[in-house]
């Protein structure tokens with residue numbers, strides 16, 4: 001599991017550790033890890049040209065000490081101090097190691113910039129002098145120290161100019177901005193340096209393959225199809241028959257024991273032709289409702305709610321999500337749909353996805369899965385889960401229908417809504433990456449890849 005903590009949680013853990021360690025030891029650990037990440041990126045130190053952007057806090061201190069390590073490895077290191085209160089011991093260490101301190105020499109070209117402007121003590125927006133320094137080094141790859149300066153650490157929001165990093169080296173634990181967009185998209189590759197912090201329950205987490213494998217419902221020797229769970233799909237319409245096929249394709253991932261389909265008769269024929277294993281109406285352990293349902297969405301959701309089993313509420317059914325409020329249910333909006341549910345603008349949801357997904361989980365007393373580059377799953381009183389598997393090629397029509405069906409299969413197999421949503425989202429992203437191999441895919445490819453990625457979790 002990748003765990004992310006708030007600034008306050010990190011500060012508390014840091015204070016406990018600082019009290020036990022000799023002065024400066026924690027910063028040395030951080031700086032050493034940072035320097036080695038930079039050496040990895042540059043393929044060595046000798047002859048490399050490194051510019052440090054140094055603010056007034058300990059984040060600048062990390063950059064200065066790492067700069068000293070790099071200078072001792074033969075790099076040419078220069079520190080641009082953005083404050084006259086830069087970390088004094090760090091400045092001295094850099095000088096001792098042969099680094100230069102002062103405004104950068106205009107003619108120099110840099111292999112890398114270390115962003116030590118602000119870390120977890122920064123409050124966006126960045127000040128003008130810091131923003132001007134970033135402009136001056138535009139085009140040079142940046143390694144962000146702890147956090148790309150200018151992003152809001154605890155919300156993942158952007159507020160004005162900020163660093164776009166190739167690599168972010170963080171310390172002790174991930175921060176929320178490393179996992180939540182739009183800030184997460186500015187972090188590049190995130191590298192965690194262990195500095196020995198003892199941390200509480202995280203604010204946010206991201207499942208890793210081992211976590212997904214541990215949560216996955218796997219049939220035992222005595223398995224039989226009904227006991228494995230039956231998932232029902234009420235999706236599609238004469239106008240959108242494809243959505244029914246894709247929702248069923250996700251449900252027919254093999255993770256539940258049986259799939260039922262209920263819908264428009266012409267659509268039903270097409271579903272049966274494409275999926276001979278799918279049967280008609282009857283008892284189910286979970287319903288998936290709404291993908292392409294058009295004007296039948298409300299009736300379909302009411303019928304599903306009457307069965308009193310866990311629900312996936314997708315697409316057209318989201319307009320009636322109040323019907324699922326307080327029930328075991330996963331609501332699966334994209335940003336536009338969530339905006340409509342909350343009476344907000346789509347742009348506001350995209351700028352503040354964490355805020356809005358939490359608001360919806362609270363308002364609907366349900367599990368809310370907000371689709372996007374890093375999908376977020378929120379439920380009251382639980383850490384939000386972010387999905388980091390996937391590829392931008394997954395942003396393709398019908399991919400969301402497959403996801404809804406898949407989450408429904410996991411609900412039917414007995415996972416709680418929170419786990420079904422986050423495990424389903426992870427598998428969906430992994431299947432997309434597997435199917436894509438770096439190239440284009442369509443939604444059906446994602447569904448077809450689900451058994452392969454599921455099998456790969458249990459070698």
Ligand SMILES: NC(=O)C1=CN([C@@H]2O[C@H](COP(=O)(O)OP(=O)(O)OC[C@H]3O[C@@H](n4cnc5c(N)ncnc54)[C@H](OP(=O)(O)O)[C@@H]3O)[C@@H](O)[C@H]2O)[C@@H](O)CC1
Nearest residue numbers: 014027056057058059118119120121122123125126127146
């Ligand atoms: N926690 C840990 O376990 C460890 C932490 N470590 C490191 O310490 C870092 C935290 O250091 P920190 O507390 O000194 O804060 P930090 O982020 O460097 O600077 C804050 C200062 O910047 C300023 N400033 C504020 N807003 C600004 C703005 N918008 N634009 C420009 N300037 C702005 C403001 O100062 P002012 O100039 O207002 O006096 C403020 O005081 C952490 O991220 C990690 O790198 C590791 O060494 C070891 C383990």
Ligand SMILES: Nc1ncnc2c1ncn2[C@@H]1O[C@H](COP(=O)(O)OP(=O)(O)O)[C@@H](O)[C@H]1O
Nearest residue numbers: 334371372373391392394395397398399400401
């Ligand atoms: N930039 C992106 N990178 C990775 N995945 C993305 C990106 N944008 C969207 N997705 C994923 O693509 C899928 C699109 O689903 P959705 O918006 O519901 O489309 P549709 O309604 O056509 O099925 C979601 O699973 C979402 O998380």
Ligand SMILES: [K+]
Nearest residue numbers: 115118145147
């Ligand atoms: K930084």
